[in-house]
Amino acid sequence: MDWNLVRSFLAVAENGTLAAAAAHLGISQPTLGRHIDALERDIGVVLFARGRRGMTLTEPGLSLVDEARAMQAEADRFSLKAAGNVQALSGTVRITASEIVSTYILPPVLARLANAEPEIQIELVPSNMVENLLSRDADIAVRMFRPVQNDVIARKTNELGMGTYAHEDYLRRFGTPQTTQEFMRHRLVGMDRSNLIIDGMRNLGITALRDQFAIRTDDQVAYWELVKAGAGIGFAAHFLAAGQPGIRRILHDVEIPALPIWLASHQELKTSLRIRRAMDFLYQNIKALPLKQEQHVANE
Amino acid sequence: MDWNLVRSFLAVAENGTLAAAAAHLGISQPTLGRHIDALERDIGVVLFARGRRGMTLTEPGLSLVDEARAMQAEADRFSLKAAGNVQALSGTVRITASEIVSTYILPPVLARLANAEPEIQIELVPSNMVENLLSRDADIAVRMFRPVQNDVIARKTNELGMGTYAHEDYLRRFGTPQTTQEFMRHRLVGMDRSNLIIDGMRNLGITALRDQFAIRTDDQVAYWELVKAGAGIGFAAHFLAAGQPGIRRILHDVEIPALPIWLASHQELKTSLRIRRAMDFLYQNIKALPLKQEQHVANE
């Protein structure tokens, strides 16, 4: 049996007319009328006599008012208790993410989050280090690999399609490599202490040493600026390259595996409404971004 | 607040998983999941931790279970009272009974009831569990003991004469016990988790442990089939044994107390014409059955 019908029944019983009861419940008169019809059909009893003066309780209807009131009372107790438990949405959520994600993906998403949940304070911690969620360096981490830490809740939310890119100034001067052999003889932009790129290339069957990269930086933003400036060939997410004047994709045939985007949080997610809201919002909004495929247009 | 969400909340809290609770409520798992999400959003509290092992109540969720139960109880009272007001003869009567009674006694009786009262829809719920008449799991319960629940109307309608039986194949191979001492050394068919038989034997002054039963099942119908198949010695109602080829009663001297057959219904339902008809019919027709004495002929 539909419990809401009992509430509707009581409202009509106490207000006398459908219109008044509907206004009281904040629903429309036709809906309320249908509720009464449905309840009567369900239980097989005519509860109201419909008359010119509104809805008058029948004898069986009258006998049910007390039960409905008791149910209402329990519903009120439930709401009251629930209200006492309300977890404050206000407070801070610390989010950590790689530099690239912090710089190029999160800002608009976080702006929308701040807008949607004004009570939540947001702290963004750009960092390439693997933050420790358990020690609460951050509440939510956005990572490009599947988190392995115990007691961490993780969800994959999207993928970052990657490609090999260079500026056309560079290509004019040094030529466009057509094979990986040619590619390896070019001026490559690499990372210094991080093995991100070297490991990624090994997965593609290309063995590279640090020395083979002509220019190196561990700062991902600077890395991308170097490529944009024509300093050499580098790897970048499609969405970064989209709409950048002069940036050309090369070696289309070499499939670079997309980087997964994982959201991770600690167990407190399960009980903290604030973190959960932020987590859900990030999941939905990052998922909705077109990050997987190469974007050929970048109209905003 | 949507009252139905409270019912969904309670179902999940009591069943532990969305799927089980959904089956219990007769709705789908995705719908139930959305109900929980909606309730959490409504009241601003995370009620469950979603894990691989199902939905675990959080601290605030736990504190709301009692209120939800109280609301459920009031909803039950409402629907009970409503059912009592039904004057129409047409409608459904839910009858619950033990497996043995459901399988071997009720079918012909219910067939006659359906014939005599064609407007009444009959639902038979075979179950060895003690159904809760207050929550309207059933309108009428047929039980082998005196019901103790409050506000329940109970009538004893007959008695089930019991005896000790075995198949002659079994007796040929293992001999026929003449005393309870011999009896205890035989292959006995018993019940697994139910204490029905062990308790019954204790009342006869025989102490038995579960291990002493060579074959055990909690399914009463399977129990009787085991005895019929010559798997061992068991207890059975005389009427079951009557006319079964090869089945022999043993230990005639050991008087096993007859099991009473009680009909139970709820006070509120005594005003329902339909349930009253069904109740009266069952009373008269079960009472008329020759269940007390051992029947030496089984002519139909």
Add this chain to the structure above:
DNA sequence: GCAATTCAATTCATTTATGAATAATTAACA
């Protein structure tokens, strides 16, 4: 007797909820 008023009932376009199928996730186990 006639209009005005006050209700419930109906209609229909829209919104919302639902469920079947499927995906994703994870804890235990081999």
Add this chain to the structure above:
DNA sequence: TGTTAATTATTCATAAATGAATTGAATTGC
């Protein structure tokens, strides 16, 4: 370290519920 089984989450086409506007009906007031 993978596999399996159990569970929650998502997707999308469909069904159901909803409400604005309207109609219909009946009583009141003049």
